[in-house]
Amino acid sequence: MDRDHDRQEGEPDAPPVALRSADPALIEQVRAIGELLQVAILICPPGAPAPRARLLLEDPTQALPSHPSWGASVLPVMAGEGEAPDRGGRSGRGPDGGSRHGILRLPRQGEELLRRIRAAARIRQAVVVGVVGARGGVGASSLAAVLARAAAADRARTALVDLDAVGAGVDLLLGIEDEPGVRWADLTAPEGDYDGQQLTAALPIWHSVRVLSADWRGGVPTPTGDAVLQALWGDLDVMVLDIARHDGWHRWSRMCDAVVLLAGCDVISAAGVQSTRRALGAAAVHLVVRGPSPGGLTAAEIAQACDVPLAAQMRPERALAAGLERGVAPGDHGNGPLMRTGRALAAALDLAGRRSAA
Incomplete structure (x- = not known):
């Protein structure tokens, strides 16, 4: 499985952090934090367009109205405690003397910048596999569960999300709704403010699988979901994503190294496979077809008609x-077709052979 998690699409060597400034004091302080974390900092001159970096830092003292914007997500950072005019020429100090627009001032707020850079440079260690149903009711959540269970049974550090x-x-x-541990509704920290090891340890365990679940309070929050997944995949060997077919499901599939697509052996499922395959774009898709067929279709015919490789027939x-x-x-029926399919998929995706270095 070909993976390069530290590269941005379309750019082979995207830096994790970029700073736009010509202030020697600021550059030195930001680089010092980068060296502490062993993270390279790309220095861009004032007015330079934004590179494809995960974290964009800008010196507001040198941001002129004529400079191209680096977007709303840019983090302003400056050396010292002086005033920082915004693009309209107004002061960057609030009425109480504090910073406006979330400006980080170094060295006083160096620890906060260190945290932001660490989050941006987080290394992806886990193989991420998404499981999605071609239509509702085919059992995608059960398949995701046994796939995670099969990976964890071979000592890979695994989470089901x-x-x-x-x-x-x-x-x-899974029958663990009363088990103590963190659910999605408990994760309310600011974006990027998650420690992978602490988060993994806080999740409930099911057959050696760490589980991050929704509950009666709600499911995955859109604004912080990405940051949670990024924290987890830096601490695990395998992550299995149980992807529901709701609005925005494509964003989760784009994070995956591979997507397992579960279909029934029927015409409606075949149509769902075709539409889902188009939505997934260039993602590596592995088709699992669950029988029997009500009308005589075969799994091979569905795979051939949809031009998707058949990984398993269940x-x-x-x-x-x-x-x-x-x-x-x-998976409690260890020799049943569901668990057998989970083991076969884990082997085909090279999940069972993964071991944590710890």
């Missing part, structure tokens, strides 16, 4: 629906 913003929570499916696990009512979780 529930990305349904409106669902009841995957912890109900028989239905007929006892699962009734078992869930009695506390039987996906």
